[in-house]
Each structure stands twice: as structure tokens, then as C-alpha cells.
Amino acid sequence: MQASRARLFKEYKEVQREKVADPDIQLVCDDSNIFKWTALIKGPSETPYEGGVFQLAFSVPEQYPLQPPQVRFLTKIFHPNVHFKTGEICLDILKNAWSPAWTLQSVCRAIIALMAHPEPDSPLNCDSGNLLRSGDVRGFQSMAKMYTRLAAMPKKG
Amino acid sequence: MDSEDDMHDANDVESVDDGFYSGETAMDSDDGDAADYDFIDNDSDDSDDPISHRSQQNYTILNEDDIHLRQEDNIKKISSILSISNNAAAILLRHYNWSVSKVNDEWFANEEKVRRIVGLLEEPRALPSGKELTCGICFDVYPCDSMSSAACGHPFCVTCWQGYISTAINDGPGCLMLRCPDPSCSAAIGQDMIIALASHDDREKYERYFLRSFVEDNRKTKWCPAPGCDYAVDFIVGGGTFDVNCRCSYSFCWNCTEEAHRPVDCDTVSKWIRKNSAESENMNWILANSKPCPKCKRPIEKNQGCMHITCTPPCKFEFCWLCLGAWSDHGERTGGFYACNRYDAAKKEGAYDDTEKRREMAKNSLERYTHFYERWATNQSSRQKALADLQQMQNIHLEKLSDKQCQPESQLKFITEAWLQIVECRRVLKWTYAYGYYLPAHEHAKRQLFEYLQGEAESGLERLHQCAEKELSGYLNIDGPSKDFNEFRMKLAGLTSVTRNYFENLVRALENGLSDVDAHGGTSRTGGSRGLGAGSSKSRGGSSSSRNKGTAPTARSRNIDDSGHWSCEYCTFANAKSATVCQMCQQLRS
Ligand SMILES: [Zn+2]
Ligand SMILES: [Zn+2]
Ligand SMILES: [Zn+2]
Ligand SMILES: [Zn+2]
Ligand SMILES: [Zn+2]
Ligand SMILES: [Zn+2]
Ligand SMILES: [Zn+2]
Numbered sequence A: 001m002q003a004s005r006a007r008l009f010k011e012y013k014e015v016q017r018e019k020v021a022d023p024d025i026q027l028v029c030d031d032s033n034i035f036k037w038t039a040l041i042k043g044p045s046e047t048p049y050e051g052g053v054f055q056l057a058f059s060v061p062e063q064y065p066l067q068p069p070q071v072r073f074l075t076k077i078f079h080p081n082v083h084f085k086t087g088e089i090c091l092d093i094l095k096n097a098w099s100p101a102w103t104l105q106s107v108c109r110a111i112i113a114l115m116a117h118p119e120p121d122s123p124l125n126c127d128s129g130n131l132l133r134s135g136d137v138r139g140f141q142s143m144a145k146m147y148t149r150l151a152a153m154p155k156k157g
Numbered sequence B: 001m002d003s004e005d006d007m008h009d010a011n012d013v014e015s016v017d018d019g020f021y022s023g024e025t026a027m028d029s030d031d032g033d034a035a036d037y038d039f040i041d042n043d044s045d046d047s048d049d050p051i052s053h054r055s056q057q058n059y060t061i062l063n064e065d066d067i068h069l070r071q072e073d074n075i076k077k078i079s080s081i082l083s084i085s086n087n088a089a090a091i092l093l094r095h096y097n098w099s100v101s102k103v104n105d106e107w108f109a110n111e112e113k114v115r116r117i118v119g120l121l122e123e124p125r126a127l128p129s130g131k132e133l134t135c136g137i138c139f140d141v142y143p144c145d146s147m148s149s150a151a152c153g154h155p156f157c158v159t160c161w162q163g164y165i166s167t168a169i170n171d172g173p174g175c176l177m178l179r180c181p182d183p184s185c186s187a188a189i190g191q192d193m194i195i196a197l198a199s200h201d202d203r204e205k206y207e208r209y210f211l212r213s214f215v216e217d218n219r220k221t222k223w224c225p226a227p228g229c230d231y232a233v234d235f236i237v238g239g240g241t242f243d244v245n246c247r248c249s250y251s252f253c254w255n256c257t258e259e260a261h262r263p264v265d266c267d268t269v270s271k272w273i274r275k276n277s278a279e280s281e282n283m284n285w286i287l288a289n290s291k292p293c294p295k296c297k298r299p300i301e302k303n304q305g306c307m308h309i310t311c312t313p314p315c316k317f318e319f320c321w322l323c324l325g326a327w328s329d330h331g332e333r334t335g336g337f338y339a340c341n342r343y344d345a346a347k348k349e350g351a352y353d354d355t356e357k358r359r360e361m362a363k364n365s366l367e368r369y370t371h372f373y374e375r376w377a378t379n380q381s382s383r384q385k386a387l388a389d390l391q392q393m394q395n396i397h398l399e400k401l402s403d404k405q406c407q408p409e410s411q412l413k414f415i416t417e418a419w420l421q422i423v424e425c426r427r428v429l430k431w432t433y434a435y436g437y438y439l440p441a442h443e444h445a446k447r448q449l450f451e452y453l454q455g456e457a458e459s460g461l462e463r464l465h466q467c468a469e470k471e472l473s474g475y476l477n478i479d480g481p482s483k484d485f486n487e488f489r490m491k492l493a494g495l496t497s498v499t500r501n502y503f504e505n506l507v508r509a510l511e512n513g514l515s516d517v518d519a520h521g522g523t524s525r526t527g528g529s530r531g532l533g534a535g536s537s538k539s540r541g542g543s544s545s546s547r548n549k550g551t552a553p554t555a556r557s558r559n560i561d562d563s564g565h566w567s568c569e570y571c572t573f574a575n576a577k578s579a580t581v582c583q584m585c586q587q588l589r590s
Helices: A002-018 A104-116 A126-133 A137-152 B010-015 B024-028 B064-082 B086-095 B100-109 B111-118 B158-171 B173-177 B191-197 B200-216 B266-287 B343-348 B353-361 B364-405 B409-438 B444-476 B485-511 B515-520 B535-542 B552-556
Strands: A025-029 A036-042 A053-059 A070-073 B059-062 B132-134 B141-143 B221-223 B232-235 B243-245 B251-253 B290-292 B299-301 B308-310 B318-320
Touching (some): A002 A104, A036 A104, A126 A137, B064 B086, B064 B100, B064 B200, B086 B100, B086 B111, B086 B173, B086 B191, B100 B111, B158 B173, B158 B191, B158 B200, B173 B200, B266 B409, B364 B409, B364 B444, B409 B444, B409 B485, B444 B485
Antiparallel strands (some): A025 A036, A053 A070, B059 B232, B132 B141, B221 B232, B243 B251, B290 B299, B308 B318
16 A cells, blocks of 8 residues: 555656656546546547547556556547447556556556557457458548547537 | 076176176187177286276376476476576476477577577676666665566566565466566566565465466376366376376366266267256256155155165065166066166156156157166266265275174275276266267167167176175174175175176277177178177077076076067077068078
8 A cells, every 4th residue: 555655656756747748648646546547648640539638547456556557538439449338448458468567657658559559359349349350441430530529629619 | 597596696607608798708618609709808817906907007196296296307307408597497398388398399499589488588687787776666766785686687676576476476377477577578587586585375376386387287287177186197198098097086088077988988978968968957856866666656765876776664665766667577577687778668668657757748859868867867876876885885894894704804805896896887887878878879780789788787787786785784784704705705706807897898899889780791690700799698598499498698688589579590689570680680580
């Protein structure tokens, strides 16, 4: 408990320092609970998520960093490896491939990489996975783009 | 002389030398065609161990120490061949599923590639230089000497290492392939580091996984599947059977790890098991341990292994557990001592309540399945019972018997052997019912031969079981030594050996797919024909007209003539009235 708190505090200070360094990621610690974080990440360019801003919720276990944090999308996203309803993410480093040397910041980076490179073979969102697997890239992209516009872009006017 | 009791005579056992039943004695018989009816390769050694006297053993049973030794041995071997540390050798062996030759081949084919895959660095790197270092997990800064690293030099503090290792160990056997915590690094973490840093409990867990891996990831070894058994088995595939007799006394099939199932093959076993679970609901009522007495309808519990049931007083009706027929009918009139292995016969005897219920309940196919399943399951529970009896015999009765009969316990070994044989026979018999279920219906000759052999097996085993169970109890519950105890010894030992031979022959015959059936051709059964024929035992008395003159085999054989069958001149096979050609040997009816 103390170890995880100390480690999170270090990450917190690092984030404060690096805020400008990575303009695509904005990590925010909950005001009253250092084990709850949120992040805003920018959709990577040249993907259907470009232009969108996606919110992630982190729940950090007491055994952190020996155990991985739990992360999910709060913003709706159409992606084969993200559950459309719950926002749950299927990503190996959040499960068996976790390493205690990862940080919340590096998890965000891994999620951005996942947005750019979906893994249609382990889908949490079957509709989206099937579109990609059947080779209908255009169909997938238009759906993903539509949801980006609907859910991840600031409302105009 | 043709009553069943005569057969219980010890001397008579010796004379029951029809080829199928006694193996080698048939060879010595002066009856001309005796050799023809003998089985192939009869083992003529009466070794002391009734179960494991089959072909040589192609496996080794290992206890925990043996496993340790072998594991250490393999590690040392690889370490010296490749000139690497024991740690590195263990990592390599684990990665290649403990195959020394595979490690060898891969390593010498492409050492660099192997090193990369398993995470063994050629040149270990030291910690980065500097007085203080930042731990890659807690991000705290420590003096250099309180940090450590794997061969890659990525520094982590001791507390973080301990947490990392402990988490991995408690996550399961994956801890055997632990890598450096740095995500960009795949350096393997050796056993020495884990052992040095893990807590006492975690170390024990780790060592357990390490040992288990040697058995479970190794293609040559498996744990004995018996619950609670800690022995492992090292098996050399190729030649011989898959049967393994563990030191815990459980026997299982190496290939499918189901209970030993000779003479049926693994596919049949898995088909049968699937079938059973699909039908299990229908079968529940059959499995019930009690049935109504066919005479007085009171529920009778089967508490002895043998199928001969006597209802409680005052009824005392004696009946057969399998077909619920009167025991007195189980003689020649029903076509043999034990006709109830025959599905058709059981159907004909359908006058019994239980059979009727069964008919109402089941369609034809289920009824057929029920027939085989019930007999399969009954033999299974008889086997369990026999195992329990064997234990009780060894733990309690032998000592008592030794006192009562003034016999040293060492001379009562024949009783244990008899019970071991019963247990083994029940197992074989059980699987013959799965065999029978899958034997194609249109193969009439095979079916008939099969049923005949199985019937003989049932009755032979019943005789042995009766003798070891009921007759023995007479000598247990007596005040002084019995004069005829030696006769009993001879009889039981004789029955054990005769039954053992019979069952070994039966297993071989079934494993060969009863192939000799088709080979009989049209000519008479002489020369090379190996006399698996159903006629074998009948023909002992039956080759001449003396069939019914009361030799022991005749008393046991099925005198089917009464029911309108005709018996073949050549092989004595009992054919249906309508048949003009013998179904067994294709000879014309004369
Ligand atoms: Zn540390
Ligand atoms: Zn490393
Ligand atoms: Zn065992
Ligand atoms: Zn098998
Ligand atoms: Zn009764
Ligand atoms: Zn019967
Ligand atoms: Zn014939």
C-alpha cells in the first residue's frame, strides 16, 4: 500500500513535469484519491480516431505496480479490442504481459498504439472485428469515424 | 458329474484343459486336436505376480526423489555438453520441454537464435556504473550495492525484486519462465536468483512448479492419474501396450490416461465415456444398488461382488443379479452356465418385471445400450468391491485365517493372488462390454464368438470369485483348522491360474479383432488355424458323440441342442435351426 502510493506519487510528479513533453496524453490524478486517475488521449493521426479526444479511467490496485492498473474507455469508441458498452480494453500488457516497469503514462502510449493497430483476432467488439476480418476496411473506418465524431469531438456551436 | 458342484473340485480344475481355459496344459493333452485350439503365445510361466506378468515393462515408476534425480541429471548433462551454468541449462531444458536431445540439436544448429529466444545473454552485463541508481520499479534512488539485476544489468532494488518474484510465483507456473521486469528486455531470470530472493513459502511453491514441470511438460512422463497418488511414470513409446501399473496399484492407459482398458482401444473408450455421459440420466436408476427380488419384490441390496444373489429369509430365492433370472435356471437349460451376458438371451427371458419396465422405458437402441452399460457398470462396481475385499483380506482376514488354520501367512499368498486376479478380470470384463457394444451387429460370426468367449469369461471368473469369497469365508468362520484346507488351496490356486490364462488369451483375441473368425475358410479346422473358435472348449468333449457324457467342459458348455439348435460336425458351434451352413466355420450342415 505504502509502496504503491509512493510509486504513484512519483508518477504524479513526473506527469507534472512532463505535461508539455507529450502533447497527446493528459493524465490527471483524482483530487481525493491517488488510486483513481483519468487520462485524455488524442486519437492518432491517419486513423478514424483522428481529431477525437478520448477519456480513459484508471483504477489502480494496492499491489501496483506489481499488478497492472485497470483501464477503460469512458468515451464511446468503435474499436475491435474495446468493449462497445463497457469500454473494457483487451490489451496484453494490461493482463499477462504486464511489467512493473510500466507506468500509467506508458500504458496510455500503448493504448494509443492499439488504436492505430487494432488486433481483429481477439475482438471485444465483434461487429468491428468482423468488419476488419472480412476485409471491409472502408466499412470499419466509416463506423469508427462516425462514432469518433459523435462521441469524441467537442460539439460545435 | 455334470452338476456345477463337481467343477468346484480342485482335481477337476486340473482337468478343465480345454485349450482356451488352461493354455499350456492343452498342449500336453493327448486329445488329438488340442493344440489347434490353443491360443497363440501362451505364457507358460506361472510367475508370482499375477498382474504384471505380461510383456516386459516399457515404463518406470518414479517417486519424488527419482524425479529430482533425473531432473538434476538432465541439467548437469546439458550444462556439461554446452559448457554453460546449471542455471542456464535449466532455463534451456524448461524451454524445450526437458528434452535433452532437442536442446542439443537446437543449440548446435543456431546458438545465437536459441539464446535470443530463451533470453540467455552471451556476455552478462554489469549494473550501470555510478554511485547511485534508480530502481526501475519503485523509481527510488539507491546506492549501487543494494541493487541487483539479471544478466542484462537492468537495476532494481531488492524490495522490488522480491515483490516481482513473489507476484510471479503466486501467479502460477509461468514463474518458471520469468524475464527481466524491463519491458524492452527479455533476459531470463535464473533459478538461483529466484531461490535467493523468494520467501520460504514462495520458494517451496517455486520448487514444486519446477518439479511438476519436469513431469508435466515432458512428453515422456506423466503423473499417475489416481487421486492422491504422487508417482510419475516415465514411458518409452513404441512396442508393447499402453498399460501402466502404478506402484499405488492403479492401472491406467498411458495414451489416454483413462483407467486401463485393454482389450478395447482408446478411441472406443472415449466414445464409450461420451456415450455414458450422454445417457447418464437414463442410467441412474439402473446404477441403483438395489433391485426388487424377482420373487417377493422386496428390495435386495447387492453386497457381494458375485452375481449370485440370495434373497433374505424367509424368501431365500436365489437369482442372478444381471438378468434377475432364477439361479437354478443358470445351468444348461438356458444355454450355458452364464447365458446372461447374451443380450438376445436376456431379451428372451423378458418375463421378469425389471426387464418389462426397462422395455417400456426404453426404445430399442437405448435398450441395447442399457444391456451393455449395466454389465459394464456392474463389473466396475464388482471390481471396486473386490478391491475393498482385497484390502480387508490383507489387513484383517489373512491374519485371522492364519491363526484359525494354523498356516503361516506367507503360505496364504495364494489368496491375495486370487483377489488380485479377480480385480484384474473384472476390469477386463468390464471393457469387453464396451467392446461388445461397438462390435458391428452384422458381423454375426464375430458376435457369436465374442459372446461365447465373454460368457466363458464371466462364468470362469464367477467360479473364481465364488471360491475366493464364499468358500473362503467358510474357513474363516470355523473354530479349528480344516482338514480340507489344502484342497481349498489347490482349488483356488488352480482357478486363479486357469482364469489368468483365459483372460490373457481373451484380451489378445479381442485385440486382434477376433480376426481368426474369418480365417477358418471352408476346410476343416486343422493345421494352422488357431482355434479361437467358439467350438474350442465344446469340442473337447464334442468332437465325438460323447458330448453329453459329463466331462467337466461339457457341463460348462452350452447345451443348446434342447432349444432347437444344431451343432456343427466340425467345430461344434451351435447354429440356429434355420441355418444350413455353420455360421462359425462355413461347413454345410450334414
Ligand atoms: Zn525498487
Ligand atoms: Zn533486463
Ligand atoms: Zn499411482
Ligand atoms: Zn487409452
Ligand atoms: Zn425374495
Ligand atoms: Zn443371469
Ligand atoms: Zn462349424
